[in-house]
Amino acid sequence: MSKEYTRLKDIAKIADVSIATVSLSLAGDPRVNINTKKNILEVARSLKYVPNEIGRSLRAKKAETIALVFPNTPHNAFSHPYFVHLLEGITEVLVQNSLQLLLSTSPTEMDETMAYEQILRNRRADGIILWPASIKDRNILNIIESAFPVVYLGKWPNEEVITVTRDDLGGAYVATKHLLNSGRKRIVHISGPLEYQVSIDRLEGYKRALAEHNMLYDSSLIIEKDFTMEAGYDAAIQLDHHKVEYDAIFAGNDLMAIGAMKSIQKLGKSIPKDVAVVGYDNIEMANLMDPTLTTIHHSMRQIGTVAAEKLISMLNFKKIVEKQTTVPMRLIIRDSCGAREI
């Protein structure tokens, strides 16, 4: 297990030359004589030399590594359905730039702010992409707004902070507008918990679309639920119970949309004829429902690539043209909204 690795020193000895010459040769420095260089490269190859990155990092004061940091809370990054796509996006860019990715969860017992700071200051990573615990947590403030290279995934009020985020408001707007454009008049919105920014934004998008169509906002059409399928199921039952008249549902996420579809169908109504449904997130299941679910798609992968690119720019002291980016969403029209029949 305790293997010895070949160092510059070993090459130097065999090639009968100084360490400096070896280092310069390997770096392709034009100063060293062509023959010496050739010989050194030969020796290096024969000894299977691989540079020790730790030594390099120490000297260069750079780790050539960035970290994706997220809190170790019960509902952390791992439970997000598209976490892996985010990872994929980040990785793609990092590979292109020969950077490594450190995946850092903060140990629970430590307060988050500290954890973030530690990672950055212990110099294992040159910058971090921060996946926030929840929007409520604003303790991270001092680190976020410090001079550390940080890209924050989400919205942040201070305009100086570099962020990448979904366009929740825009997505909800487009979804609602689509329903209105297909002639729906009374659109129910099943919202997620309104303590989350995501829910607030989606509700706001819904409102804007209504306003643009000169429709009154009717609070009896808003049901606040908790993002689960069961909740969606209950929501539709509840509507039936209260004899609410409606011809469409825009749900705060696909799971709730699917739940609602199930109970609507059970109640004997037809989708999309009686009720058009639009979800949000474009989870895999959306395309496997009957009817297939119209929904809003966000590319987490793109959030990942954009975030990584921004961070790399920061590390290279490049000017960041767009400090706060919201990646575009896309309306995916399937059968549940009835628009295909037109």
Added chain:
Amino acid sequence: MSKEYTRLKDIAKIADVSIATVSLSLAGDPRVNINTKKNILEVARSLKYVPNEIGRSLRAKKAETIALVFPNTPHNAFSHPYFVHLLEGITEVLVQNSLQLLLSTSPTEMDETMAYEQILRNRRADGIILWPASIKDRNILNIIESAFPVVYLGKWPNEEVITVTRDDLGGAYVATKHLLNSGRKRIVHISGPLEYQVSIDRLEGYKRALAEHNMLYDSSLIIEKDFTMEAGYDAAIQLDHHKVEYDAIFAGNDLMAIGAMKSIQKLGKSIPKDVAVVGYDNIEMANLMDPTLTTIHHSMRQIGTVAAEKLISMLNFKKIVEKQTTVPMRLIIRDSCGAREI
């Protein structure tokens, strides 16, 4: 951006003491005088000292980091539905042991073997967990069977190699046996491509269960498909076409099972009455089908924890009691197999 961090040196200067004393104090060494120590810790705290891990690593010849390595092929780890659970398992153990996780994809242009070796030898990680490209790829051999600390996720013929793997054979055996025990006589197996070890193992498990029940293996009941839902759909149509008599299906994965269920239902047969169905993988959708799908569940999370634990043992030069571990699977009985009605 170019922030200065406080070093031992800075603390030493302020506390008017040598670097060595600071280092010893911070390490809690009993040699240093209690008052000196107290003062030093105070200064360290006031300067918000965080040790530079790169410096530490260099000195200690350890990175306190392990890497999860996978090839940058089109069908890599990211596309595996349970990759994130694996990650979660690994992370859990690493956090407990204060180790960091490096996520390393090999740049495509480089041959994989080289990539693995690089990661290990550049000393960024002390050991690696290897997620193989495909079972066919045996080029990794020299690295796997070297003295490097490597845990391989999958089966490996050489018994000296440390591996963690699913019990595909056992899972298929249990699934098939379950169908047999509920009285099914002619069980179709929709297999994945038989070039993959996973498919071979699952088919083998199926055969064993049959053999144990003294049933003849009938190759007309085996359909080789490609793991997609469409393939499952086609498989059932094909069976109908060829007028194959059968009363159950054991599919090589849930997607194919779901596809088959859809076409079976379309053909007017009832599940589980006419045909019992068992899938494999326990994807989320399995529990959302109508009827819900009986399937085999493997805990990727557990594979992750076990792999991480093994690797940590290796790093600590501990004896590994069980070199090759297959984590247990679990039959999840739902409605599609009809066993609940008994």
Added chain:
DNA sequence: TAAATTTTTTAAAACGTTTTAATAAACCAA
């Protein structure tokens, strides 16, 4: 008080690089 012992502190080396400034070697012109 001197010597012996114990406690406390520190200088210096080591880990593997890169880079700067100095030196050495080779070449050229007079």
Added chain:
DNA sequence: TTGGTTTATTAAAACGTTTTAAAAAATTTA
């Protein structure tokens, strides 16, 4: 030959730690 250039090589410092062995200071013993 001498001096001046150019080209090639290298010693040494630096990055931030930890650890060992030695030195210094404090305490005890004789």
